[in-house]
Amino acid sequence: xxxxxxxxxxxxxxxxxxxxxxxxxxxxxxxxxxxxxxxxxxxxxxxxxxxxxxxxxxxxxxxxxxxxxxxxxxxxxxxxxxxxxxxxxxxxxxxxxxxxxxxxxxxxxxxxxxxxxxxxxxxxxxxxxxxxxxxxxxxxxxxxxxxxxxxxxxxxxxxxxxxxxxxxxxxxxxxxxxxxxxxxxxxxxxxxxxxxxxxxxxxxxxxxxxxxxxxxxxxxxxxxxxxxxxxxxxxxxxxxxxxxxxxxxxxxxxxxxxxxxxxxxxxxxxxxxxxxxxxxxxxxxxxxxxxxxxxxxxxxxxxxxxxxxxxxxxxxxxxxxxxxxxxxxxxxxxxxxxxxxxxxxxxxxxxxxxxxxxxxxxxxxxxxxxxxxxxxxxxxxxxxxxxxxxxxxxxxxxxxxxxxxxxxxxxxxxxxxxxxxxxxxxxxxxx
Numbered sequence: 001x002x003x004x005x006x007x008x009x010x011x012x013x014x015x016x017x018x019x020x021x022x023x024x025x026x027x028x029x030x031x032x033x034x035x036x037x038x039x040x041x042x043x044x045x046x047x048x049x050x051x052x053x054x055x056x057x058x059x060x061x062x063x064x065x066x067x068x069x070x071x072x073x074x075x076x077x078x079x080x081x082x083x084x085x086x087x088x089x090x091x092x093x094x095x096x097x098x099x100x101x102x103x104x105x106x107x108x109x110x111x112x113x114x115x116x117x118x119x120x121x122x123x124x125x126x127x128x129x130x131x132x133x134x135x136x137x138x139x140x141x142x143x144x145x146x147x148x149x150x151x152x153x154x155x156x157x158x159x160x161x162x163x164x165x166x167x168x169x170x171x172x173x174x175x176x177x178x179x180x181x182x183x184x185x186x187x188x189x190x191x192x193x194x195x196x197x198x199x200x201x202x203x204x205x206x207x208x209x210x211x212x213x214x215x216x217x218x219x220x221x222x223x224x225x226x227x228x229x230x231x232x233x234x235x236x237x238x239x240x241x242x243x244x245x246x247x248x249x250x251x252x253x254x255x256x257x258x259x260x261x262x263x264x265x266x267x268x269x270x271x272x273x274x275x276x277x278x279x280x281x282x283x284x285x286x287x288x289x290x291x292x293x294x295x296x297x298x299x300x301x302x303x304x305x306x307x308x309x310x311x312x313x314x315x316x317x318x319x320x321x322x323x324x325x326x327x328x329x330x331x332x333x334x335x336x337x338x339x340x341x342x343x344x345x346x347x348x349x350x351x352x353x354x355x356x357x358x359x360x361x362x363x364x365x366x367x368x369x370x371x372x373x374x375x376x377x378x379x380x381x382x383x384x385x386x387x388x389x390x391x392x393x394x395x396x397x398x399x400x401x402x403x404x405x406x407x408x409x410x411x412x413x414x415x416x417x418x419x420x421x422x423x424x425x426x427x428x429x430x431x
Contacts, residue, residue: 035065038072038082042108045089048098057096060269064092067276068105083112087119088272095263099126117146121153121256133160151180151187152254158190162197170194177252185215186252192224201231211250219246267297274306283313301331308340317344335364339371342378351378362391367398369407380418389418 035045047065050058071077071085090105103126110119124139137160144153158173171194177187192207205228212221226241263269274289290307293300308323321344327337338357345354358375361368372395379388392415399407 035069035072037108041111043104045086045101045104045108048093048101053096061092061096063273064089064269067272079112083109083116083119086112087116087122090119090122091260092263092269094122094126095260099130102126115146117143117150118256120146121150124156125257128156128160133164136160149180151177151184152252152257154180155184155186155190155252158187158194162190162193165197167194167197181253183214184252185211185218186250188214189218189221189224189250192228196224196228196231199231201228204228205232215250218248218250219244220249222246262297267293267300267303270296271300271302271306274310278306278310278313283310286310287314287316299330301327301334301337304330305334305336305340308337312340312344317347320344333364335361335368335371338364339368342371342374346374346378351381354378355382367402369395369399369404372398376414376418385418389415392418 033047035047037044045068048061050061053061068085068089071082077085086105087109090102090109093099093102093105103123106119106123106126110116110123113119120139121143124136124143127133127136127139137157140153140157140160143150144157147153154173154176158170158177161167161170161173171191174187174190174194177184177190181187188207188211192204192211195201195204195207205225208221208225208228212218212225215221222241223245226238226245229237229241270289270293274286274293277283277286277289287307287310290303290310293303294307297303304323304327308320308327311317311320311323321341324337324341324344327334328341331337338360342354342357342361345351345357355375355378358371358378361371362375365371372391376388376391376395379385379391392411396408396411396415399411
């Protein structure tokens with residue numbers, strides 16, 4: 001038996017469906033040296049030499065190469081799905097420092113989805129890592145125009161400008177980062193380096209101290225403080241900070257680059273394989289992959305949510321509930337887990353508990369009409385018509401603000417029924 005769980009697959013942000021199927025044979029796709037492009041505007045992808053890699057890493061990369069090859073060969077693959085397939089392959093290559101094929105994949109992903117921030121940003125990181133600063137600057141600026149609140153962009157730009165001794169631009173970039181996140185240790189550290197380069201030693205000390213307060217584990221800051229105090233001719237503090245210096249630097253929050261590390265650790269590859277198996281309706285296999293993802297990264301919200309969804313399709317509803325509850329222990333504000341758990345509780349006629357989770361969804365996202373409508377229905381099942389009417393009025397207000405004219409007439413008609421008629425049962429407008 002299966003339950004219609006409507007919300008799933010929160011794998012790494014806005015991961016789109018990759019409409020490919022894995023094959024059991026690797027020989028056909030890995031014997032060739034490159035993958036020809038399916039469109040004239042795209043680049044061929046040159047398969048890297050994997051001989052020196054560990055066997056499990058080789059199998060991981062070969063499996064993803066096969067998936068990409070199948071997507072490329074499938075004439076029905078949309079540009080959006082093909083972009084995602086190239087991008088995912090590029091991320092795996094990038095994770096293992098296979099930069100040349102990673103670049104080819106990112107370029108193709110970007111040409112298929114020109115406004116997808118991820119591929120522009122990751123290309124900029126490759127440029128930065130390879131020392132092509134002019135291209136890195138150009139791409140970071142483009143990425144910043146697409147995602148102005150992604151703090152890693154101005155911090156990376158600031159570091160590049162600092163290395164080029166373009167101090168005014170560096171200062172402006174780090175200041176922009178502080179506008180995005182006032183408590184950014186990386187931004188304060190960068191401003192300290194700018195001040196140190198300008199020989200504004202007292203100002204440098206102030207910025208470095210702020211960075212150290214925010215990131216006390218970053219003991220490399222002590223060396224910078226020592227240099228600033230040397231400029232201020234304070235030998236005692238120079239000695240004190242030199243004695244505390246260490247190798248740990250300051251890192252800016254960067255989910256995209258951190259996600260590459262997750263690939264190396266193994267959770268992401270299981271998420272990808274599980275997604276492919278799920279789309280092929282191989283639910284037992286999908287659940288096994290998602291379980292492996294949980295084992296590789298026990299605090300992964302995506303792994304627990306997707307395992308729960310897969311388990312509903314295998315009929316293991318108790319196991320599914322356990323996974324959604326595990327998700328909420330990690331992230332109590334995860335609306336997907338609240339909603340899916342509410343569906344399972346409602347199915348078991350545990351309406352009071354379902355209502356609690358649906359109220360949580362509505363508080364997290366007031367414009368989630370599906371959750372609001374289900375909440376009203378659950379209240380009605382307990383003959384809590386006055387509360388149902390209150391939620392219905394709130395839903396009408398939200399629908400009016402959102403211009404959901406497709407819902408308003410039915411919502412208003414149902415509200416009249418809840419207020420005047422007993423028993424009060426709604427007809428269901430679809431959100």
